[in-house]
Amino acid sequence: MWGWFAISKDLRINDEIRAREVRLVGEEGEQLGIVQLREALQIAMDKSVDLVEIAPTAKPPVCKLMDYGKYKYEQAKKDKEARKKQRTTEIKEVKLRPNIENHDFETKARNAQRFLTDGDKVKVTIMFRGREITHPDLGKTLCLRLAEFCKAEASIEREPKLEGRNMIMILTPVKHD
Template sequence: MTKDYRVNEEIRAREVRVIDPSGNQIGIMPLREALRLAEERQLDLVEIAPQAKPPVCKLMDYGKYKYEQSKREREARKRQRIINVKEVKLRPSIEEHDFQIKARNAARFLRDGDKVKATIMFRGREIMHTELGHQLLVRLAEQLKDLSIVERQPKLEGKNMVMILAPRPDLHKQEVKQEMEERG
């Protein structure tokens, strides 16, 4: 959550630089006087820069400040999108219908905002024909070019060839816009 500040009697400095709620500097004064000033205005004295010489303290309603901070954090978490990496596994000798099904699944993952890791698995002597796997991955990327960008070009890793597709950033913005319009 938010970082904790020292408030009122928790402050351990002799002198503090005081700032009023609107951000104007009041000046440097003894801690006791700053606490009295805060009490007169029915506010809290909050240490916002303890490492400064003298420490900087601000007059504010600390409860209200903490509430606003937590509200801001909740909003930020709500807007945050966790991107998963979904995997689509293919073989170099895949049939056309199976390829189309894998491509459709990859398209669905991309529309959901997830990245797609397309893997071609070579078995036995198939590794001699890596160009077939490369062609297949290029074909998949070509088929999904409206929905994705190639984040990592096809690359051989051991007995697998891997390519990573990421959803188009502009596509996600369009979907969010459509969703907002639907809600009214």
């Protein structure tokens, strides 16, 4: 089965409209009343504009007189502007070992700070090997030490938790007003 379905992006225009009579709206938004489709198309032709079906589910359907090309151009511009302002949050990962040296820790912590200031979340992973798993308290201490190091830029979204041979904590950037 097929049919005409109007979606806000793909509006029916001019000869694509399939109703007998329509509620006509002028270019400035003024109501012109319910008219026959042929008459509405003639009015649109006389004014050198398009007849666009803006509410196909209404009884009768609502059609507006407008320059469809200009309307689509304006919509595309608005959509592009909206996409420009959108910010996707990524999750960056910092991997550590329980017996990490101080300088290495500071380097990893600075990387985490940089990710957080860029607006990304940081997943801190402490990897345990061999018998290190018997000391999960070392991993938790290390996670909390990193959180303390980044406390100006971050808050803890998820507390340190042991998952298999890894301990995971998630830091989220703090919104500065």
